[in-house]
Amino acid sequence: MPGLLRGVARTAVVAGTATAVSNRVSRRQAGRWAQQDYEQQQQQYAQAQYAQPQAPPPPPASQTAPADEMTGKIEQLKQLADLKAQGVLTDAEFEDQKRRLLA
Template identity: 45%
Template sequence: MSLLRTAARAHVATRVIGSTHRRQKQRWAAQNAAPAAPPSPVAPAAAPATAPAGNSSTATMLDQLTQLGQLREAGVLTDAEFEAQKQRILAAG
């Protein structure tokens, strides 16, 4: 039974690492592709553009918390590690 448990933990950890790696690559690509133009003097036009980004970061944060919960349920993380990582994710959001 412990071999199956170890395999399940390895599978979950591999998926989390792969997902994190893909998200980081997407963020870095978006940062590199963003033009370095000076901010426009029209502030009201920029305000609606930031609202979807907040929704996106919320969705990303929820995904991270879900994956973190899966790692705790699989036994990869202890409760203390889970709480520490949860606080880190929530503080970044």
């Protein structure tokens, strides 16, 4: 019977040691993964913090002021007149473009 007891005790010690080692390895891996996740989050935060701010999108056409629209049309009319003066546009083409612009 002492031999059987000794064998059981040895098995218990080996199993206990294996469990302790396995738990320690698992905790160490979990700690490494947590550290990696933390570092990745810090990098993403730093990149987002120092990224170039994007310009706000232009307002929809329905929200632009009427004065802005008129200024734009005046500029386009001036460009058309310049093209006509340079001989790029004929009188008929100029009148057609002007009518489309003002419509």
